[in-house]
């Protein structure tokens with residue numbers, strides 16, 4: 580795979596990076612995948628897990644069975660990441676700004692989102708109120724795809740049905756797959772652009788950070804393999 584690193588913008592002198600992992604011989608079946616992480620700066624597993632994807636494709640000798648191009652933005656919110664806080668330095672939640680575009684970060688990632696047709700968008704987060712991994716789906720098509728992937732993931736990592744039972748705004752679609760009604764999210768925007776499969780991945784903060792990172796990576800890879 581061909582790997583390229585680019586800086587697509589700066590926030591307070593901190594770079595937002597884009598890593599492009601491309602099939603050197605693409606054809607009409609080559610799938611485009613977008614991975615975003617670190618939009619909430621205090622949700623720590625996403626950026627290192629997305630970097631593990633880069634390492635995976637750099638170090639795996641035979642990746643010919645992956646007919647994909649993967650575009651990774653490992654840290655959408657570098658000021659939030661540095662401050663270890665959810666919002667950016669201007670107190671804007673970028674994952675609620677993708678319908679207003681007040682933040683510079685939102686405008687930078689919008690450009691990448693509109694650059695090409697993606698087949699899958701995965702946005703990495705973590706959450707305190709859960710004990711197992713789950714995904715938040717953006718649309719009906721994603722519900723079905725997510726159901727399949729989470730059932731495979733469930734063989735290695737248990738997915739409890741009870742998660743999110745008390746939270747009304749999270750609607751359970753199938754085991755490990757939920758929906759929300761939040762506006763201005765990254766996956767909501769890519770879904771509006773016509774990306775058929777859009778997910779937020781939620782790692783449970785009850786796990787050690789290393790486990791959150793490792794399992795987020797496994798789940799990212801599982802989605803990519805099953806596309």
Ligand SMILES: [Zn+2]
Nearest residue numbers: 619622704705
């Ligand atoms: Zn989050």
